[in-house]
Amino acid sequence: MATTASETAGPPDQATLDALRDGVAGVLAEQSGSTAVHAFIDGKRPLDRDLWSQAASLGWLGFGIPDEYGGLGLGARGLAILHAELGRQAAPGPYIATLSAAQAVADAGNDSIRQAWLPRFASGEISAAVPATPGSAALAWSGQAVSGTLRCLGAPDAGVLLAPVADAWVLVELAGADVTATPMWDPTRTVIDIRLQQAKPAALLDDGAGAALTRAMALAVAADSAGAARSITERTIAYMKTREQFGQPIAGFQALKHRAADLATKLAVADEMVAHAAERAAADADIWVMLAKAEVTEAAVFVTTDCVQLHGGVGFTWDFDPHIFLKRARLNEVLVMANPVLRDQAAAGLAAVTQAGRSALELEP
Amino acid sequence: MSILDKQNDLPAFRQAVRGWLGDVVPSGWKARMASASNDEFIAFQRWWMAERSKAGLAIPHWPKDYGGAGLSLRHLIVIADEIARADAPQARMFTISLIHLPGTLFPHGTEAQKRRHLAGVAKGDVWCQGFSEPNSGSDLASLRCRAVRDGDHYVINGQKIWSSYSMYADWCILLTRTDPDAPKHRGISYFIMDMRSPGVEVRPIRQANGRSEFGELFLTDVRIPAENMIGRENDGWRVAQATLASERGVIAFEGAERQRYEIEAFYRRALASGAPWLRDDQLRREFVGFLAEIQAGRHLLRRLLEENERPGASASVLPSIVKLSGTALRQRICSFMTRIAGVDGQAFAMLAEAPFGSPMFEFMGAFTGTIAGGTNEIMRNIIAERGLGMPRV
Numbered sequence: 095m096a097t098t099a100s101e102t103a104g105p106p107d108q109a110t111l112d113a114l115r116d117g118v119a120g121v122l123a124e125q126s127g128s129t130a131v132h133a134f135i136d137g138k139r140p141l142d143r144d145l146w147s148q149a150a151s152l153g154w155l156g157f158g159i160p161d162e163y164g165g166l167g168l169g170a171r172g173l174a175i176l177h178a179e180l181g182r183q184a185a186p187g188p189y190i191a192t193l194s195a196a197q198a199v200a201d202a203g204n205d206s207i208r209q210a211w212l213p214r215f216a217s218g219e220i221s222a223a224v225p226a227t228p229g230s231a232a233l234a235w236s237g238q239a240v241s242g243t244l245r246c247l248g249a250p251d252a253g254v255l256l257a258p259v260a261d262a263w264v265l266v267e268l269a270g271a272d273v274t275a276t277p278m279w280d281p282t283r284t285v286i287d288i289r290l291q292q293a294k295p296a297a298l299l300d301d302g303a304g305a306a307l308t309r310a311m312a313l314a315v316a317a318d319s320a321g322a323a324r325s326i327t328e329r330t331i332a333y334m335k336t337r338e339q340f341g342q343p344i345a346g347f348q349a350l351k352h353r354a355a356d357l358a359t360k361l362a363v364a365d366e367m368v369a370h371a372a373e374r375a376a377a378d379a380d381i382w383v384m385l386a387k388a389e390v391t392e393a394a395v396f397v398t399t400d401c402v403q404l405h406g407g408v409g410f411t412w413d414f415d416p417h418i419f420l421k422r423a424r425l426n427e428v429l430v431m432a433n434p435v436l437r438d439q440a441a442a443g444l445a446a447v448t449q450a451g452r453s454a455l456e457l458e459p
Numbered sequence: 460m461s462i463l464d465k466q467n468d469l470p471a472f473r474q475a476v477r478g479w480l481g482d483v484v485p486s487g488w489k490a491r492m493a494s495a496s497n498d499e500f501i502a503f504q505r506w507w508m509a510e511r512s513k514a515g516l517a518i519p520h521w522p523k524d525y526g527g528a529g530l531s532l533r534h535l536i537v538i539a540d541e542i543a544r545a546d547a548p549q550a551r552m553f554t555i556s557l558i559h560l561p562g563t564l565f566p567h568g569t570e571a572q573k574r575r576h577l578a579g580v581a582k583g584d585v586w587c588q589g590f591s592e593p594n595s596g597s598d599l600a601s602l603r604c605r606a607v608r609d610g611d612h613y614v615i616n617g618q619k620i621w622s623s624y625s626m627y628a629d630w631c632i633l634l635t636r637t638d639p640d641a642p643k644h645r646g647i648s649y650f651i652m653d654m655r656s657p658g659v660e661v662r663p664i665r666q667a668n669g670r671s672e673f674g675e676l677f678l679t680d681v682r683i684p685a686e687n688m689i690g691r692e693n694d695g696w697r698v699a700q701a702t703l704a705s706e707r708g709v710i711a712f713e714g715a716e717r718q719r720y721e722i723e724a725f726y727r728r729a730l731a732s733g734a735p736w737l738r739d740d741q742l743r744r745e746f747v748g749f750l751a752e753i754q755a756g757r758h759l760l761r762r763l764l765e766e767n768e769r770p771g772a773s774a775s776v777l778p779s780i781v782k783l784s785g786t787a788l789r790q791r792i793c794s795f796m797t798r799i800a801g802v803d804g805q806a807f808a809m810l811a812e813a814p815f816g817s818p819m820f821e822f823m824g825a826f827t828g829t830i831a832g833g834t835n836e837i838m839r840n841i842i843a844e845r846g847l848g849m850p851r852v
């Protein structure tokens with residue numbers, strides 16, 4: 095994955111993206127398989143740290159960062175692939191927060207802010223915290239310093255917070271800040287409460303950072319959900335082929351086959367929603383990203399719930415995989431913004447596009 | 460310069476198709492067809508096929524040797540997209556002629572069969588499919604319509620049902636049983652039947668949406684020349700797999716593109732008129748969800764059409780996934796349209812000019828998608844067994 099800047103100039107082609115997906119998937123399958131994730135959850139292995147340094151050395155943390163700032167410049171499509179694969183293996187770590195914060199800085203920061211921060215994100219030197227629901231609360235801003243409490247997605251040792259103040263966004267270094275981790279049902283991601291008292295921001299960004307952060311988080315969460323749902327469905331079907339009742343594998347019962355087929359069909363649609371959102375680079379991206387987040391996270395909750403049920407009793411145990419994915423899906427569902435609100439915002443965007451006499455549904459060039 | 464002359468320049472090709480459609484599609488055709496008699500419907504379908512033929516767009520995807528233009532998939536996407544955009548008529552009556560017949564004859568027909576029968580399609584021959592029987596639907600291989608050899612002919616006796624446009628058909632692709640003692644898949648033979656043969660009787664069946672597009676075939680001592688068999692005797696099931704596989708998203712693609720334009724037109728009108736459902740949070744949210752699903756479905760169909768061009772495509776269950784998701788979505792969209800139309804929407808009306816102007820007609824019609832061409836339950840069986848490798852027991 096030692097891709098040079100010149101090789102990635104311009105949007106990546108499908109073959110490049112497929113190769114990247116295979117590469118990421120291979121590493122994660124090896125490092126973050128079921129046993130490793132269970133060991134992590136039970137406090138027996140620092141899988142989150144191990145993966146983070148792997149991700150940094152393999153360039154994953156720079157997927158969405160332009161090459162001039164130490165990234166690979168793979169854009170939304172590259173990020174969607176990475177997040178889907180992380181979701182597939184229920185990989186622990188502050189990826190959604192850090193990679194989305196980096197997108198906001200790349201989109202809304204001036205050159206000196208980008209120079210200062212993007213290489214640090216790309217190299218994995220620091221991880222970021224971002225509000226779990228970016229539109230819901232802001233820090234107080236004295237003109238010099240920020241104060242207040244925010245519930246954030248991010249690691250307890252996050253190096254920097256990207257947060258809203260009245261009508262701008264700030265980057266605040268977190269060294270020495272009051273950070274409390276809240277134990278979460280999803281054992282693979284952390285939510286932290288950050289309390290700031292007269293903290294001096296390291297950088298000020300305009301309001302565009304908020305839109306960029308929301309867009310990046312929504313796409314990341316949708317992709318993560320699609321990957322997580324697909325993965326546990328595959329594991330569930332594999333289990334159904336081995337589990338026997340009434341003298342036959344339960345996978346042979348037609349009622350269960352039909353449910354499995356419905357899950358597979360939902361997954362196919364979900365993948366396309368994520369891809370569609372990632373491909374809409376410019377004008378109508380927000381509409382499709384918001385809809386993808388709402389639709390795909392709900393589909394993932396449906397799918398992962400059914401996967402618990404299809405396992406029977408073992409599905410209700412700590413030691414099997416389904417609950418991990420269900421809990422990941424449940425957290426994803428409520429991140430970024432409530433799904434009904436996302437749908438309303440998408441509807442407003444769609445109305446504006448339509449009333450301007452354009453179509454937001456064009457696929458052909 | 461004809462449209463086909465522009466095929467090396469895709470944007471120019473698109474413009475030419477668009478221009479042709481602008482010239483040729485009569486405004487108000489839907490309203491006319493809504494109240495058309497059967498004769499008018501057939502005349503209109505034949506006229507439309509003739510126009511497509513004149514423009515070189517009747518069978519543009521067939522090889523040049525058989526009268527086609529050998530156009531690529533990208534051209535077909537452009538044609539279907541432009542036809543949908545123009546809200547031009549569907550070539551419904553010619554579905555079997557355009558898709559299932561070539562899908563069967565190209566791999567399995569003799570050269571003589573191909574020369575004779577494919578040439579007729581651009582000239583407007585109507586074909587129907589005589590597969591289903593009253594007692595053999597999902598379990599098609601249990602079919603019983605008999606064919607018995609008699610010199611250089613086969614003599615057919617039996618019944619077929621649900622055969623679309625069979626009342627207007629010139630020809631029929633027919634599945635029969637030639638060996639009742641063999642296991643059910645191995646005693647089937649596949650024929651081309653002239654619908655004007657003595658002993659062929661067709662009775663239209665009225666559908667739940669008020670139309671009569673399919674019919675029942677009563678076959679009594681119908682004589683079919685032996686040279687009209689496709690494939691070998693008792694090998695008809697294998698040939699039928701080609702017929703069943705031939706569709707693979709082609710019709711659904713045009714349908715999905717039509718639905719896209721239809722829903723956009725509907726939405727534009729709703730915005731312009733300030734439709735009350737736009738202010739209902741639940742309904743508005745449901746509606747935007749459909750749009751995400753529509754876009755996903757269009758991507759899936761493009762993926763399917765691309766996959767069709769690659770070797771080994773026949774093993775993929777993507778067609779079943781596309782059918783299951785697309786037809787269920789259509790049903791939910793039409794259900795939504797029916798709900799928001801209130802009591803007005805329950806007034807009996809057929810095809811309307813306005814998008815979703817007869818929501819109940821569309822809603823009832825959505826069952827053609829979920830039942831015809833293999834029911835959605837059969838699609839689930841296929842996805843689970845062939846796609847997910849779940850065992851048959």
Ligand SMILES: Cc1cc2nc3c(=O)[nH]c(=O)nc-3n(C[C@H](O)[C@H](O)[C@H](O)COP(=O)(O)OP(=O)(O)OC[C@H]3O[C@@H](n4cnc5c(N)ncnc54)[C@H](O)[C@@H]3O)c2cc1C
Pocket residue numbers: 587588589590591593595596597598620621622623673826827830831832833834835836837840
């Ligand atoms: C509009 C329309 C046009 C058609 N056009 C044609 C045509 O041109 N030519 C032609 O030959 N046929 C045509 N058909 C017939 C169509 O292919 C059959 O209706 C279809 O295959 C179902 O068969 P059936 O009607 O006998 O239903 P059945 O097979 O009796 O099915 C009844 C119910 O049982 C379910 N079922 C059956 N078997 C299973 C199973 N193994 N597992 C789970 N569920 C099962 C079905 O899904 C369905 O819900 C058309 C049908 C329609 C509706």
